Amino acid sequence: MGARRKLGLLTVAIALLAGDASAARIGELTETGVWDQMVRFFSLRDPALRAVLLGSGLLGISCGLLGSFIVVRKMSLMGDALSHAVLPGVALGFLWNLTKDPLAIFVGATLAGLLGTLTVHAITHTTRLKEDTALGLVLASFFAVGICLVKMIERLPTGAKSGIDKFLFGQAAALNSQDLQLMTVVTLLAVVLISVFYKELLVCSFDPGFARAAGLPTRMLHHGLMLLLAFAVVIALQAVGVVLVSAMLITPAAAAYLLTDRMHRMLFLAATFGVAAGILGAFMSFLGNNLPTGPFMVLAASMVFAGAFLFGPRHGTLARWWRQRSRSRRVERENTLKALFHVLEGRGFVGEGITLQELASRRHETLEESRERLHALCRNGLATFDEPGEAIYLTPEGWQRARAIVRNHRLWELYLTNQVNFAADHVHDEAEEIEHVLGEEVVRQLERGLDYATRDPHGKVIPSTADIMHDDGGGPRPPKDLVGYGKTT
Amino acid sequence: MNELIPAFSFRQVFIEPWSETGGDYLWVVLMGFFVTAACGMTGVYLILRRMALVGDAISHSVLPGLAVAFLAGSLIAGGDASTGHLAETGIAGGHYDFRNPTLMFIGALVAGVLTTLLIELIHKKSRVKQDAAIGITFSSLFAIGVILVSLFAGKVDLDADCVLYGEIGFVAFQPFATIAGHELTPWPVLRMGVVFLLTAGLIGVFYKELLVSSFDAGLASSLGINPTWVHYSLMCWLSVVVVSAFEAVGAILVIAMLILPGATAALLTHRLPVVFILVLIHSAISSLAGLHLALWLECPTAGAMVVVGAMQFCLAWMFSPEQGLLTRGRRSRVEGDLVDRHKAEAAAG
Secondary structure (H helix, E strand, O other), rough: OOHHHHHHHHHHHHHHOOOOOOOOOOOOOOOHHHHHHHHHHHHOHHHHHHHHHHHHHHHHHHHHHHHHHHOOOOHHHHHHHHHOOHHHHHHHHHHOOOOOOOHHHHHHHHHHHHHHHHHHHHHHOOOOOOHHHHHHHHHHHHHHHHHHHHHHHEEEEEEOOOOOHHHOOOOHOOOOOHHHHHHHHHHHHHHHHHHHOOHHHHHHHOHHHHHHHHOOOOEEEEEEEHHHHHHHHHHHHHHHHHHHHHHHHHHHHHHHHOOOHHHEEEEEEEHHHHHHHHHHHHHHHOOOOOHHHHHHHHHHHHHHHHHHHOOOOOOOOOHHHHHHHHHHHHHHHHHHHHHHHHHHHHHOOOOEEHHHHHHHHHHHOOOOHHHOOOOOHHHHHOOOEEEOOOOOEOOOOHHHHHHHHHHHHHHHHHHHHHHHOOOOOHHHHHHHHHHHOOOOOHHHHHHHHHOOOOOOOOOOEOOOOOHHHHHOOOOOOOOOOOOOOOOOO | OOOOOOOOOHHHHHHHHHHHHHOHHHHHHHHHHHHHHHHHHHHHHHHHHHOOHHHHHHHHHHHHHHHHHHHHHHHHHOOHHHHHHHHHOEEEEOOOOOOHHHHHHHHHHHHHHHHHHHHHHHHHHOOOOHHHHHHHHHHHHHHHHHHHHHHHHOOOOOOHHHHOOHHHHHHHHHHHHEEOOOOEHHHHHHHHHHHHHHHHHHHHHHHHHHHHHHOHHHHHHHHHOOOOHHHHHHHHHHHHHHHHHHHHHHHHHHHHHHHHHHHHHHHOOOOHHHHHHHHHHHHHHHHHHHHHHHHHOOOOOHHHHHHHHHHHHHHHHHOOOOOHHHHHHHHHHHHHHHHHHHHHHHHHH
């Protein structure tokens, strides 16, 4: 689905490219307000800006797609090594005819990037050095060679104004129509190849052993992916720069990884985030009067990641914190209910209200703490508090929950002593933990397994499930008309 | 091509730098040695602990710390660094007024520790794996650094070139430290020398702790060495080394200085003390040969030093007595011949 939508987007991109996207640099700023600049940037009236916008979008798509694969394959830093390793290739591409010929640079950079990944592979397989060392080594050594070459080229009479320095930190304004055509072709290639080989790539990435057993050419697929990765890095170079291009691979994909468990959705999200980061970065750099684009794109991508990290619905930190908090609150409420039950049980279920004092002494805490607990119960409709009478009354729901939790506790104690042969005085702490997580299904199994026993190891009555569910007044509970538990006051 | 690679003249490359410039190049070589040796010795432990890429991350993310420190320094000094540039010598950072060493080290330490913490936060609190966490953290911090440098170009005494490959070639033009009126060494060389000696000293003092915690964390904690403490101390020291090396070799080439010497030594020996000796030799060769390579090709000195270091690694990779690609190939051939002869003899006898 996602792939088809992206194809549609690309068609639009190509249609726009057919118009004249001139290689002019972004002119002087005539607009003063941010709003006017925004209109100018996004209205596609200015051909140079159109090129910037399209280029940023295209690189976002290809980097997001390929980045997703390296993130799930735990090869993120291979992307980093590869992106630094392309620099000597860029320089050699320049040397080909001493101008910024996109095709020569593309070929040179791709070859250098592949050579870098192969070197990493060779070092890890022929020496005792580990992969991280090999990656760092290749990254920095290739970069050093590249930086020497770049400076030597800049020394040449024609090299100084060739714009090679723009490849280090990126300048989207330097994109011309040739660059854009190349980017379109490469992005299209990536989209098509990934949609065609989607199933194979998926299997290969998540279960290489199975892929091999199924007879898939895993090595071929790996190298194919590396080639595509090199392509994605190389087309992004001009706008993002050698130094930071790896972030455009990793960050949008990692943000997408936090939001979904399905690969196809992750690909779609990563591409979307990539486009958003690219365009936002280009816009910020445009506002800043043509500052380098790369750092702004990376910063925009990092903000997207931070958003996913904090606010992601399932894996986000806030969502997790909220889940944890609500769980611990529930446990606390259930413990209070249990304490109230124990108070009632202690006096043989005689009398209706429970005083705050009784609850506090049962829980061994101060009156203020007990009052807090009670308020939590009242807020959740589990109990009511009769302020003048100083009496706590359980609501029907509260009464049911209290009995359920006591039942869970005592059943588990009985199970541990009878079936697992725990000593009767060692089972309480275990039961304190598990009583909050036992599901109805498990409880039924336990009851059946324990022959519907009515007494726990300490001789106390176990409230039965049937009693709790139907509330028919039978079982261990005294008749309803005798005491008023569960009445709404 | 002829324009690109200048004609090689032995006199120009090897004799004249030493005979005619009054020892300026001595400082460059010395600085190169100090940087490579201090980084290399620290890097040995990064390689052992499989943390080479954490070194990569810290070397990138020191940049925003430095940028903020310079910004604060220029605010304290109340001036504009752009007017203080030594335009005639082309030195990017000629003015030492704004380079407050204390602020620099504080900024770098904060940035270094922040990086380690952020990586752990992302890694532990979400399902993003450690490698991606490293990549995200350092690229974001580096991007912030670059933006700060370009936004406050006048106030931050750093430029893009310095970030990429440092300014080791200009080290002799920096102010000299003087004792009793005698010019001693340029300040950066003195500082780096102190860092080098401190690195060697710390490794000497904590040799056992580092060794045990790097090879066997379980044994270390049973001996009463806290691995977390060792980890964070190492990270802090790494930040100190990286920030001292920063103005000489920039953010990215530092990684090579950290990893190349140790990796080369690891190919040649299995014994840790020998590794350190080899690191020192590697550093000396890199800095001296790198300088001459840079003089010949007229390219950045730090880059050339790394290129020489990489060449040394390649040589060790090919010709290491025990693990070399070529030597190992020959040895297995010899062994194969021996086996064949034995078989032939057994068949005959």
